[in-house]
Amino acid sequence: MQSAGDFSVKITNTLTVDVWRQSAAQAQGRFVTYDVTGVSPETTVLELLDLLNAQLPEGEAPVKFDDGCREGNCGKCGVMVDGVAHGPEYNKASCQQHVRAFRNGDRVQLEPLRAQSFPVLADLTVDKKKALRTVVKAARGPAGMKALTNAGCISCGACVAACPNGSGQLFVGSLLTELPPLMKDDDERRERTAQVISTADETFGPCSTLGDCTEVCPAGLPLENLSAVAREHLRNQGKTRHT
Ligand code: SF4
Numbered sequence: 636m637q638s639a640g641d642f643s644v645k646i647t648n649t650l651t652v653d654v655w656r657q658s659a660a661q662a663q664g665r666f667v668t669y670d671v672t673g674v675s676p677e678t679t680v681l682e683l684l685d686l687l688n689a690q691l692p693e694g695e696a697p698v699k700f701d702d703g704c705r706e707g708n709c710g711k712c713g714v715m716v717d718g719v720a721h722g723p724e725y726n727k728a729s730c731q732q733h734v735r736a737f738r739n740g741d742r743v744q745l746e747p748l749r750a751q752s753f754p755v756l757a758d759l760t761v762d763k764k765k766a767l768r769t770v771v772k773a774a775r776g777p778a779g780m781k782a783l784t785n786a787g788c789i790s791c792g793a794c795v796a797a798c799p800n801g802s803g804q805l806f807v808g809s810l811l812t813e814l815p816p817l818m819k820d821d822d823e824r825r826e827r828t829a830q831v832i833s834t835a836d837e838t839f840g841p842c843s844t845l846g847d848c849t850e851v852c853p854a855g856l857p858l859e860n861l862s863a864v865a866r867e868h869l870r871n872q873g874k875t876r877h878t
């Protein structure tokens with residue numbers, strides 16, 4: 636697997652693209668190879684998919700992917716590029732990733748965000764909302780969503796896909812960093828943070844503090860946010876001073 640950030644400016648014209656094709660959630664998927672022409676170093680990953688769809692053989696169904704703002708704000712667009720969530724440039728959503736890392740004739744692999752908690756729906760689209768929302772809803776009421784907004788998280792799910800364990804610790808830790816000030820008292824904080832932590836444990840894999848999540852997070856959320864999970868957990872056990 637290539638690391639995020641490993642890229643340089645190259646002249647690109649034609650790329651050979653291996654794309655994950657899967658007609659439906661229960662269908663068998665496989666990589667299908669296409670040559671895509673007219674690619675420039677400034678072409679983004681989503682524009683590469685636009686070009687690919689425009690050049691498909693007649694009668695072939697367009698490659699499905701999650702499209703959105705194309706400005707790095709909505710969190711919808713993530714795909715894996717050569718095994719890296721969002722793509723090779725650090726901390727950029729797929730819609731903001733350019734293909735300048737590749738030279739004319741290179742081969743690039745595009746597949747859906749891979750995580751046990753994100754089932755593939757079709758081609759490059761996954762259901763990441765269900766897992767992420769389950770954890771946010773555990774905070775009950777609008778506080779969970781507000782905490783994520785305050786943290787700057789765009790709920791793209793890349794941290795989960797980047798983690799070899801499928802951990803959502805950067806997402807959960809960012810939520811828990813901002814949740815406490817929104818609670819009316821200590822009892823509410825204890826109850827809601829405990830609910831978020833246990834729901835996250837059921838939904839995602841364990842965190843091994845590898846840090847791959849911070850390399851791909853388009854919001855640039857820091858590794859320190861992971862510590863909010865342990866802090867709230869220990870606090871709920873009465874093992875730390877109240878902070
Ligand atoms: S923490 Fe970062 S990578 Fe994870 S869902 Fe939020 S914005 Fe995406």
Ligand code: FES
Binds near residue numbers: 703710711728731
């Ligand atoms: S399409 Fe909105 S963040 Fe990429």
